[in-house]
Amino acid sequence: MQWHFTVPPQLKKKYHKPFKMRRLSLKTTIDITFLVIVVCFAMLAYSIHNRSQSVKQNRIIVNHTSNINSVLEKVLSSTIDIETGTRGYTITGDENYLEVYNHGHKNLEIWIDSLRSMNETDELQIKKLDTLEKLIDSKKKISAMVIQARKESGMEKAAEIVKKGRGKEVMDSIRKSIRDYQNQAVLILTENLSQTEENVKARNNNFFLFTGITFIILIFAYIKIRQTTQRLLLDKIIQENLMDELTIQNQQLNDFANITSHNLRSPASNITALIATIEENSPVEEYRMIFDMLKKVAQNLNDSLNQLMEVLHIKKNKIVEKELLAFQEIFSKITESLQGEILKSGAIIKADFKEVQEIAYSRIYLESIFHNLISNAIKYRAEDRTPEITIRSERKNNIVYLYVIDNGLGIDLSKNGHKVFGMHQIFHNHPEAKGIGLFMTKTQIESMKGKISVASEVNIGTTFTVMFGT
Template sequence: MKKISLKTSIDLTFAVFLVAFVVLAYSTYNRAQSVHHNRLIVNQTSNINTVLEKVLSSAIDIETGARGFTITGDTSYLEVYKTGDKNLAVWIDSLHSMNETDALQLQKLDTIKRLVESRKIISAHIIKTRKEEGMEQAVSIVKTGRGKEVMDSIRASISSYQNESVRILSKNLSETEENVRARNANFILFVIIAFIVVVFAYVKIRQNAKQMVFDKIIQENLMNELTVQNQQLNDFANITSHNLRSPASNITALISTIEENSTVEEYQMIFEMLKKVAQNLNDSLNQLMEVLHIKKNKIIDKELLPFQEIFSRTLESLQGEILKSGAIIKADFSQIAQVEYSKIYLESIFHNLISNALKYRDKVRIPEINIRTEKKNGNIFLHISDNGLGIDLEKNGHKIFGMHQIFHNHPDAKGIGLFMTKTQIESMKGKITVSSEVNVGTTFTVMFVP
């Protein structure tokens, strides 16, 4: 048998190598295309869930606008209703275009459209009744609970829609992970074959060979991105629940002050307070939407803000808690009357620090809160002091501004306010400090950097 020459052996080896390379390259290409396809599905699923949230938000706007107009007769609520109605059509059309080839999702979308139309009809009927027959007739329609049933059905349908999207997303993420593993396996196999060929062909020329293997996993990057998005949603949910909880509790507190023998003047006074709290609640909702815009664009608008105006708005939104506690609140802005700052952030700072002073008051003495401003070393300082329960700084000082940190047993304590306040202040290059003594009181000092 004729011995195969080295040249022939090298030629045959490289021929095998070339065939293996083509096969592996083709397989890797197919896997990469599959990964790309699944990426598109992941992106589409994320977009669909985002639009679904906007559909729900617009439906809530319709409900809120109708209910607000029914209760107050304020026509500004009709703008909320009209905006929600207009946006709904846009988001529903967007969902339809995103799911043109998915019969199951289109069927769910039809269900949502029918429920939304029912909600719009009910809201339109309530508004018409309020205009033509008065608040009592409109409220009687609301009390039937039909509108609530439809909204609950809308939420359930959207949740089902989202769950199906998440299921599809999970399936495609699993397929993507398998394709990535298969592609990496192909890559490793290719490296092994190449290594064997190089060693066989050049063993007499080169005695030493080094192998380098590079491994990059796409799935890890995708999961990191989803984790960041989930954290942003969680942070916004915490901020929203914290900012809206106080106006809601104040409304409850104001209503609880009304008794059977209350005079007409007392009713009128409470109603005026409720109107202010409701207006501030509506402003808070608008401001939270502005927070999203700011966070997205990373631009924080500043304006010249009078401290007295922000302070007065804060007291209006906390009227219920102030009446309930009998708190004495004094403010002195004579040294520094205004500051150039973000309005959203400054209102949040006042609200969080004053509401905390009311929330953690000492039950055995009348709450006293003193607020003043001063200017020192070119910086503006805001001091908010109380005579409440105080904080053991030696024990808890290092975690006082941490997320979900609670130092007193209070049913409404969530550990969000101080964390959010510190984050907002530091985003404006400022600083917040605290001094406190247990059973004596607490002073928060905010430094505004020009």
């Protein structure tokens, strides 16, 4: 985009006075602006990394606590086996009960050793385990005395030992000790789950803060760049030497701003949708699943921002770098970044790239094409049926084609066909509709010497056909 200014003579005279203070050049303003953005992004990435590490550590603690509780249950079960075997043998004299008794003995040794290995670095837990083990040893001794008395002196002698109540007292103490042990483990588990939720909230707040700061900086930079451009155009020599550079840089900035403002909405809404699926009483497995999805969305957002930043380094010749890209890889990345919307809509997406698996193309353009066509298919879905989206590649006459087919609301082409790919053209009421996505997609495809066409029926669905340039 080029700007043309008509400056009154009195303003020319005013602006041609010598400057008392040196003003920043347009290039310096851009460099400073995006340096600030990069610094903000680095801070966000660092914060997300720290929060992720904290979540990972809490997950380990949760798993460890769960294992401890499970082993404690087995310790109590094995102690009950000893008591049951002792009582059964005392009453009946049937030595089959001694097998239950001996089995409990063996298992107790295994579970106690397991507890020690799981708490070997925690002195407080080791002390509690020592106390529990002493109680269990007392229970073993009392049980052994009862069994020996039953064998040597009969049931009456064994019953006298039981009537003293020492065995019951020790067993109650064992139950209380294990219950206290488990209650403390549950308390630790609750605290860590609370910390995990706080870390997720903090990470999301940091992301939204970064997004807001980035847009504010871009708006401020855009205003400052226009002001600087107007000043520079007053000088004929500077205008002749720098006009081409200014035009290219502003075109790149506008392209970057449009792509960023359009593509960042989807990750932001997906993160919000994923977080909304978690409730305070959600199970740990659901937290893990959502955290994994959030990691993928955050990583894809990170990659997209890095690639968008590279747009600003395109030189005057506007060479768009191509690389060999796998359709499946790009498809997987985009669907991961749209995971929240896919879950929310219940969309079924099928992809078949068997006929053509790879293409030499601009990565940022191909990802943008997939993102816009898939997100539009989800956005303009029909509410009375499950959204179904089919994507496939094809080669005809040595030309690669990509088809994106949906069963959504469709477009009345007889009425709006000539406006489908126009800027700010909207055909359905939707709060997020901006009329930019298809315009950007068409521009990107045609800049790579390709074409895009559409076939659609109202309330039946739409098919977009992308013909990639050779």
